């Protein structure tokens with residue numbers, strides 16, 4: 001089990017730290033809390049001990065701890081996260097001071113270090129604080145930028161602790177990142193498209209976008225630069241991912257083409273509408289003016305177009321079928337020059353469209369196939385990205 005050392009300091013936003021522990025535990029991470037002495041003015045260590053299941057550490061010299069606890073713990077953790085971090089703590093770390101457990105531990109840790117500052121705007125913008133942050137960045141420390149908004153001091157400005165999901169996602173990325181995804185652009189499409197009949201009516205499908213959003217989250221955690229091109233869905237975009245909102249299949253096509261040259265991996269998880277109306281009205285069509293013989297036409301096949309334009313991009317396609325799954329997915333893969341095809345049966349009510357879970361086959365052009373039995377879309381996205389990582393490694397000759 002991965003373990004995080006969570007350093008907390010005497011910032012007013014300390015009240016958010018207990019929630020952070022819960023969020024990490026939901027991600028199967030163990031948390032060991034280290035408090036500055038002044039932080040204990042705001043929250044008693046017993047609260048963190050109870051939530052984390054391990055004694056919260058405050059003092060460097062404490063006979064209940066192992067003899068050299070700061071060195072022993074440093075070897076056990078996969079990340080040191082300091083959230084919230086005061087201006088004072090940041091200054092101490094930048095100066096290399098080691099006069100309490102947290103600052104001493106920081107010098108002993110070899111794992112990545114992530115700092116989430118939280119303070120009054122003037123304190124954050126002070127040239128001394130900015131110089132301290134710059135200095136720490138130069139030594140490899142990562143920061144989650146504070147947000148702008150209402151501050152506890154009654155002012156509005158920059159300095160508010162970053163959102164907890166953002167802190168969690170950035171932490172997971174530092175723990176899980178893989179060299180093969182570093183600096184690689186992964187473009188993922190998600191959700192349905194809407195093909196307008198008039199300003200209020202459209203043709204669409206039941207795609208929820210969940211599969212694509214989970215893939216984007218996973219790709220970000222593995223260290224990729226991620227662009228998520230999303231049709232209209234009801235989902236919160238994953239933190240750290242650049243989102244391009246589109247509506248129609250043509251908008252989706254244009255958005256993908258904008259990134260295609262630079263993309264290393266393209267995952268077409270969107271349910272792009274196969275049809276659109278051959279004519280659209282700029283005005284709402286009145287009931288009594290229903291056009292006789294409404295006609296549909298096929299939309300451009302984006303996956304096929306990408307296959308034709310492909311250079312060294314790794315192209316991943318999704319096939320949603322209601323019958324003849326394997327044969328149809330195999331045909332699509334060849335015709336569209338896809339490097340990995342993910343196929344699922346959308347006739348089943350318990351998986352696929354709109355569901356939390358899915359069950360898929362993966363097909364490779366060399367005839368290999370893999371069945372992933374019914375599980376969460378998160379687990380499926382992890383399996384798919386693992387296979388993508390393997391192909392990228394093979395292509396780079398690192399296998």
Ligand SMILES: Cc1cc2nc3c(=O)[nH]c(=O)nc-3n(C[C@H](O)[C@H](O)[C@H](O)COP(=O)(O)O)c2cc1C
Pocket residue numbers: 008009010011012013036037038039085086087088089118119120123
């Ligand atoms: C009510 C209160 C709220 C505070 N909030 C913050 C804060 O959000 N950020 C900050 O940098 N300092 C804040 N401070 C000041 C720090 O507590 C102070 O600089 C302290 O010396 C930092 O000690 P530590 O870094 O060891 O926890 C606050 C102080 C008080 C009394």
